[in-house]
Amino acid sequence: MHTEVIKAYGTTAATTPLDQLSINRREPTPHDVVIDILFCGVCHSDLHTARNEWHGTIYPCVPGHEIVGKVVRVGDHVKKFKVGDQVGVGCLVDSCQECQYCKEDLEQFCEKGATQTYNSSDKHLGGQTYGGYSQKVVVNEGFVVHIPENLDLAASSPLLCAGITTYSPLRHWKVGPGKKVGVVGIGGLGHMGIKIAKAMGAHVVAFTTSESKFEEAKRLGADEVVLSKDAAQMRAFRGKLHFILDCVSAEHDVNAYLSLLRVDGSLALVGAPEFPLPVAAFSLIGGRKSFAGSAIGGLAETQEMLDFCGEHNITADIEMINMQQINEAYDRLLKNDVRYRFVIDMASLKH
Ligand SMILES: [Zn+2]
Numbered sequence: 450m451h452t453e454v455i456k457a458y459g460t461t462a463a464t465t466p467l468d469q470l471s472i473n474r475r476e477p478t479p480h481d482v483v484i485d486i487l488f489c490g491v492c493h494s495d496l497h498t499a500r501n502e503w504h505g506t507i508y509p510c511v512p513g514h515e516i517v518g519k520v521v522r523v524g525d526h527v528k529k530f531k532v533g534d535q536v537g538v539g540c541l542v543d544s545c546q547e548c549q550y551c552k553e554d555l556e557q558f559c560e561k562g563a564t565q566t567y568n569s570s571d572k573h574l575g576g577q578t579y580g581g582y583s584q585k586v587v588v589n590e591g592f593v594v595h596i597p598e599n600l601d602l603a604a605s606s607p608l609l610c611a612g613i614t615t616y617s618p619l620r621h622w623k624v625g626p627g628k629k630v631g632v633v634g635i636g637g638l639g640h641m642g643i644k645i646a647k648a649m650g651a652h653v654v655a656f657t658t659s660e661s662k663f664e665e666a667k668r669l670g671a672d673e674v675v676l677s678k679d680a681a682q683m684r685a686f687r688g689k690l691h692f693i694l695d696c697v698s699a700e701h702d703v704n705a706y707l708s709l710l711r712v713d714g715s716l717a718l719v720g721a722p723e724f725p726l727p728v729a730a731f732s733l734i735g736g737r738k739s740f741a742g743s744a745i746g747g748l749a750e751t752q753e754m755l756d757f758c759g760e761h762n763i764t765a766d767i768e769m770i771n772m773q774q775i776n777e778a779y780d781r782l783l784k785n786d787v788r789y790r791f792v793i794d795m796a797s798l799k800h
């Protein structure tokens with residue numbers, strides 16, 4: 450198969466900083482779209498994978514699954530896209546297309562394992578898939594989405610992972626007018642969760658460990674803000690919330706939040722703490738409550754989320770960096786020193 454050699458940024462070992470390297474992209478098949486990458490968001494998963502913190506990283510590793518850019522070429526059978534379109538690619542680039550979940554537009558749960566945008570087996574070229582820290586990507590049109598023209602392209606890139614990760618559970622648990630929703634943690638995920646839940650019409654209560662984020666949370670759309678380490682403030686919301694979106698990826702007391710749910714309420718984890726979180730049976734059985742989790746969304750839902758964000762003018766709050774600043778950005782990410790997502794200006798890779 451013909452390939453094109455392009456510039457990328459990645460790492461050859463868990464302890465090695467990211468640096469420039471060359472990778473191959475396939476010649477587009479009749480169903481492929483070739484995308485010139487303009488911006489790529491920096492997700493915490495990128496750092497976990499580059500440093501092999503979840504194990505199973507195949508090197509060289511080129512992270513990046515919040516990809517936005519312009520279509521520069523399309524295969525003969527491509528119907529949904531044309532050259533010049535503003536498009537995005539999120540966490541998935543392929544799936545089996547045959548299992549029950551793929552048929553129900555839940556490709557993220559493909560029974561055969563969906564192909565992740567990076568660090569998955571590449572069905573076309575062998576080896577592993579390479580992500581968005583690169584000049585171009587070639588993707589089956591079924592895994593490419595349109596970015597609404599009214600949205601700022603750079604600030605839209607985090608919608609492809611942080612956006613869909615928060616939108617999907619808010620939709621699934623039917624957040625909307627008349628519902629009181631808690632969003633725990635105001636970071637990359639949480640700041641999107643607040644904006645989207647508010648746009649869905651819910652009454653949004655943000656929970657933070659830091660008083661300095663009160664004004665921020667309100668600016669993002671929270672109706673109320675609670676200092677989670679203040680027991681009296683927490684008690685005031687006991688039994689009041691229909692749903693809680695838990696965006697915290699560090700250790701925290703889930704039982705304290707479960708007590709804030711109404712009967713039949715659910716708490717869904719979208720953060721991924723490293724260690725198991727203890728849940729007391731009495732936190733659940735007293736109010737027939739559910740402790741749940743959610744991961745990204747299918748392609749149809751990702752497009753629905755982007756259309757929703759276009760309608761409501763929602764993008765992420767970002768800090769733009771050059772590709773060469775990625776190692777420094779990772780160090781700052783570990784200290785939560787970003788409001789709220791780094792986005793790489795991919796033009797910096799070309800010069
Ligand atoms: Zn991600």
Ligand SMILES: [Zn+2]
Pocket residue numbers: 544545546547548549550551558559560561562
């Ligand atoms: Zn499948």
